[in-house]
Amino acid sequence: MLYDINLRITYTYEAPVSGGRHVVRVLPLSLPDRQRLVAGTVTCTPAPEERRDSVDFFANPSTSILFRKQHEKLVIRMQARVQLEQQALAADFSPDLTRFPTEIANVWSLDANSPHHFLGASPRLPEDAAISAYARDIAKPGMTIRQIATALCAEIHKDFAYDPKATTVDTTPREAFKLKRGVCQDFTHVMITALRSLGIPAGYVSGFLRTIPPPGKERLEGADAMHAWVRVWCGTTTGWLELDPTNNIFAGLDHIVVGHGRDYSDVAPVIGVLKSYGSHKTEQAVDVIPLQ
C-alpha cells in the first residue's frame, strides 16, 4: 500500500513570542517488513534560525528547531510518501505469564527495541492500582501474552467511549480510566499501564490512520488525524505486536508509524519551550492519500 501523507500543525500565538526551541517528531519511520519511507520532508514557516535533524534513542527521526526572531504564528509541515507491507499474523507462540519473566530476563540488551525499556513506570505512566486490578481481572491463568493483550484491547474498546471532549493532551491514564472516556492517546495509555502492571512490556506508537470514507462518499480532505496505538512484546519468538484499542484491531495497512516510545512524552509531535506572555491555539490537519 502506497500513501502520500501531508501534515500541517499551526500554532497561533495570542502575543508575539520572542523566541523558542522545539523538537519535532512527525516523519514516518522505516521499519523492516512493515513500512518504508520512500521520501519525506519537514519544513517550518517562518524558517528557523537553527535546525538539526537527528535520530533519538528509540530510533525516531527528530528535528530540533530554534527561533530567535519574534513571530506570531508557526507552521510545521510534513510531507511523506510511505510504502506499507501487509503483516501476516502467525500462530500464537507467545508464552504465558508464568514463564514470561524468565524470558524477559534473558534478553541481555538495551537497544531501542529491548523489552526492558517498556516494563516500568515512565514519565506519563505511573503505576496505578485501579488499572492493575482491571488488568488482573482480564488476564486469566493459562492465557498467552498475545491472548491477554487482545483481550485487554477488546475490553478497553468495549468499556470506553470515544469522546474528544472528555480529555485533553495532559489527561492522566488514572483520570481517563475513571471517566472511561477519551481519545486514542487515553486508550493507549490505559492499555499500556494495564499491560505493564502484569509484567508485559508495552510501548506507545504514534502515527497516522487512514480513514475510509463511507461508501459512495468522497474522501474528505484534512479529515484524517494523528493517531496512537499500543505495541506489546510477546516473547522472543513473536517479538512486538501492534494493537489499536481505539478500534479493537491489530495495526495493519491503515496504520502508518511515526514514532516508538514508552508513552506520549517520548513521541509528542512537537515539544516546545518558548518565551511568551499569552496563550496559543493549535490546529492540526492531516491527509492520508492512498495512491493505489
Add this chain to the structure above:
Amino acid sequence: MSKKQTAEAMHSENRIGGDPVFGYRALPGIADEMLDTHGNVRPVWQHFLASIGRMDETELSNRFARADRYLRDAGVFYRAYGTKENSERSWPLSHVPVLIDDVEWQAVSKGLIQRAELLERMAADIYGPNRLVAEGFLPPSLVAGNPEFLRPMVGVLPADGHFLHFCSFEIGRGPDGNWWVLSDRTEAPSGAGFALENRVATTRAFSDLYAETHVRRLAGFFGAFRDELQSRKKHPDDRIAVLTPGVANETYFEHAYIARYLGFMLLEGEDLTVVDGRVMVRTVAGLKPVGVLWRRLDAAFADPLELNQSSHIGTPGIVEALRSGSVSIVNSLGSGILETRAFLAFMPTICRHLLGEDPVLPSIATWWCGQQPERDQVAGNIEKMVIGPAYSTRPFFDDNGRSVLGSSLRDTAKVSVAEWLQTDGPKLVGQEVVTLSTTPAWINGKLTPRPMSLRVYVARTRDGWQVMPGGFARIGSGADAAAIAMQAGGSAADVWIVSQKPVEHTTLLPAEESFIRIMPGSLPSRAADNLFWLGRYIERAEGALRILRAWHGRFAETANTEMPLLKDITDYLAVLDIDTKQPVPDSLMANLNSALFSASNIRDRFSADGWLALNDLAKTARKFQSTVQAGDDATHAMTVLLRKLAGFAGLVHENMYRFTGWRFLSIGRYLERGLHMTRLLGHMSGEDAPDGAYDMLLEIGDSVMTHRRRYNVNTAALTVTDLLALDPLNPRSILYQLNEIKTEVEQLPNAFSNGQMSPFYREAMKLHAGLAVMTPEAMSAEVYANLERELGRFSDILAQTYLG
C-alpha cells in the same frame, strides 16, 4: 608525637575514672575511632585528648562557642525540607573532630581512587557500548527501569572524554575495624563546601591544637580541582560556572560558597541559553560563552526539552550543546545512575572484569532480589538484613525511612517475606546491616560515643584522581545509626587526617610571581536584576520608614488621626498600600522580605556581614510588628530600624567592589529615592498643602538643618522645593539622584557603541537635563506627575536593555 606527650596522655587516661573526657568507653562489640579494640587511646588521638583533658568545662564551652559564632557570622546554613517556618537551619557542628592516621588514610584513598575509576568505566559503558549488559555483568532491567538512566544521553561522549570529575562516597568502619563503602555519590555530590566551613569552625575552637597537630590541609585539593576545570576550557574567553537549582535548594548556601571560594560564576538554568550549539550566559554586556559547568542541579532537570519536560529550572537545548561537545559538564548528565543501590551487588564482579583487580575497599554486602538465589539468601538471613528500594540512590540509614530492618519483620511469617521478595523482587535489595563505628561527641558535658559515617570526596585533577584529605563526619543524634541523617537531628564533625610529618601549607591565593589583576567577569543579567531590585526594595523601605516616623512623631503629640496633616499622609500612604493603623505595616515587612529574597539570590556576591545586617534588620522589624504601639513607641522603633538600615547600606557602600553589580544596586537605590521624593513633593507641596507639610517634608528628607542654614527663613514652598527637588548637592534631592544615575549609567557596559550614546544612556541624560534646567517656581504637580511617569519608564528601559 613526642614521647613526653604520649606518656602524659597515658598518665592522664589512668587518672580519674569518672572524668568527663577520660571516662569515655567504647560500646561493646562496636569499633571506635578514638579507642582501639583493647580500649587504648589510638596514638593519633593522644595529644588531642590529653589537651582537652586539661581544659575545664568553661574553657571548652568558650571554645565551642567560638566555633558556633564563626558559623553564625558566616551565615552557614542548610535548608530543611518539609518545614515551612524557619526552614533555614544553622549548620549542626559536632565540635570534636574525628582524627584519622594518615597512614590508614592512604589505604582508604587507594580504595576510593580505584572506585572512582571503576565508576567512570561503568558510566562510559552504560552510556556507550553497553557491554556490561550484553555480557551479563549487569541486569538490563536495572538500567532500563532506572529513573536515573537518561536515554537522550546515550551515545553522547563528554567533551573532555570523562563522565566523572567529582565524586563522593559515604564510608563507615565495621566492627572488624575495616572501612566499607556505604554508598556512591556521582550525580551532584554536595557537602564539599560544608567540609571547608567545618574545618574553619573547628579550628576556631582548637586553633592551638590544630597548629600543634600535623593535620593535612584541604586547600590543595580544591586548588587542584579548580586548575583542572580551568584546563577544560577550550577558549580563554570561556566562563566556568557553578550551576545551581536556586535559592530554594537544600544546599544553596554551599553552592554560593563554593562559587565564591573558587572564583566561578554562580548561575541558574534561566541564566543560560544555547546558541549555535554553545552554552551562553546572559549578562548585562550581552551573551558570553560558558565552557565548563559544575552542576549542582539534578540532571533530569537540566533540559526541559529533552529531559524532564516539567522542569522550570533548566536550560532548553543544553543536551544539544553537550552533543556538539562545546561544553564540559561536571559530572556528565545521567551519571546519577551509578548511585543505584542495587549496583553495589554487582560492583565487585564488574571491578574484576573492567579493572582486572579486586576491590580495595569492599562495599556493604548487597543482594539484588531480582534473582532467585539472591532472594533465598536474603530471606534465609532476614534477621541480619535491611530491605530497601533497588533504585534508591541514598544509603539505607538516610533514605527517609524507605528501608526496613529485617529484624523488625520477625513477627511476620517467614513465608510472607519470601512472597514479598518473590513479587517485588526486582524492585528490592537486601543489605547486610552494618554496625558503624563510634566517635566521641561532646554531649551533656562529657565525651560520649556516637555512631558515625564519613563523607569523603574524590576529584579528577591533572595528576589523576585526588582524594580530599578530610571530608566531614556525620554523627548520629543517638546510639542508633539510623539517626545519622541530618534531617533526623544528626550533626557533622570535621575530619583531621593526621600525619607524622609536618604537612604542606597551601592556600588558594596565587603565588606572587603569577600575579595578574583580573577584572570581575560579566555580570549575569539575573544577578543584575536582583541587585537592582535589592536597591529599590531597601530604598522603598527607607522611604516608608521615614514617612512613618514623621507620622508617629506628630501622632504622639496630638493623638488625633483626624488632624489634616496626619489624615493627608494617611491617604498618601494608603495609595502605596501602607496602612498607618499598623505601627509596623505589613507592606513594609513585605518590602524587607523582598529585599532579603533578592539578596539571597545573590549570596555569592555578598559579604557575610552585609547578609547578617540585612537579616538582623528584617528580624528586628518582625519582632517590632508584634510589640510596637502607635505614637512614641513607633517613632522610636522606626529610628531603630532606620539605623539598622543605614548600617546595612553603610556596609554595602564601604565594602562592595565598585564594578557592574554595584552600579545596578546603586541605580536601584537612586531611582527609588528619586521616585519617593517626586511622589511626596507632588503630593504635599501644592498650594493646598496642609499646615506643617513643609516642615514634615524637610524632616522626611533629612534636610531640616540644611534648610535652616541655607535659607535663613521659615519653611515655604519655594525653598523646600529648591532644596528637595533641585539642589544638586543635597543627597536627598531628586536632581541629585538623577545626576548619580547618569554617572552610573555612563559606566555600564555598552553605554557607548561606536562613539555614540546608547538609547538607554541618552534617556538617563535626558532625565537629568530636563530637571536641571527647572526653577522652583515651575515645579507644579503636573511636572512631578510627569517625572514620576518618566522614572517608571526609565526602569522599564533598563530592564529591557540589561536584565532580559
